[in-house]
Amino acid sequence: MGTEGYSTAQVERLTGIGAKTLHFWDHSGFVSPSVVGAHGTGSRRIYSFRDLVALRVAAQFRDAGISLHSLRKVVTVLREMRGLEQPLPETYLVTNGVDVFEKHGEDVMSVLRQPGQAVFSFVIDLARTVETLREAIQKSTESA
Numbered sequence: 001m002g003t004e005g006y007s008t009a010q011v012e013r014l015t016g017i018g019a020k021t022l023h024f025w026d027h028s029g030f031v032s033p034s035v036v037g038a039h040g041t042g043s044r045r046i047y048s049f050r051d052l053v054a055l056r057v058a059a060q061f062r063d064a065g066i067s068l069h070s071l072r073k074v075v076t077v078l079r080e081m082r083g084l085e086q087p088l089p090e091t092y093l094v095t096n097g098v099d100v101f102e103k104h105g106e107d108v109m110s111v112l113r114q115p116g117q118a119v120f121s122f123v124i125d126l127a128r129t130v131e132t133l134r135e136a137i138q139k140s141t142e143s144a
Helices: 008-015 019-027 049-063 068-082 126-143
Strands: 092-095 100-104 107-110
Touching (some): 008 049
Antiparallel strands (some): 092 100, 100 107
């Protein structure tokens, strides 16, 4: 079904989220299928890849100790501050298990405990550091 979308059974397998939770999250408007929504008992929900990303992100935050109520607040804050329709798959989010932070460019700010409050952070881009080091090594061996 790749390009058309993913059924509830496929979403369960791909995300590890049970059908009852998917139904609740859809019914409550937290994460709903964007391809085909439920329209009565027995109807098939069809989720997009982007929906899968949102579901996995939500599940990971739940596993990290962030409550559903707090995740709803994060989504609301990001929709209001950034104008994002689906913040979970569109935003670089980080948690310490208590607060949720958005990394936006070089800035990191709270989106749960103190929405909009910048926090001191120093994030090391390990991939960039390794790449730069490899380039420097290659240049030094070429010139030797």
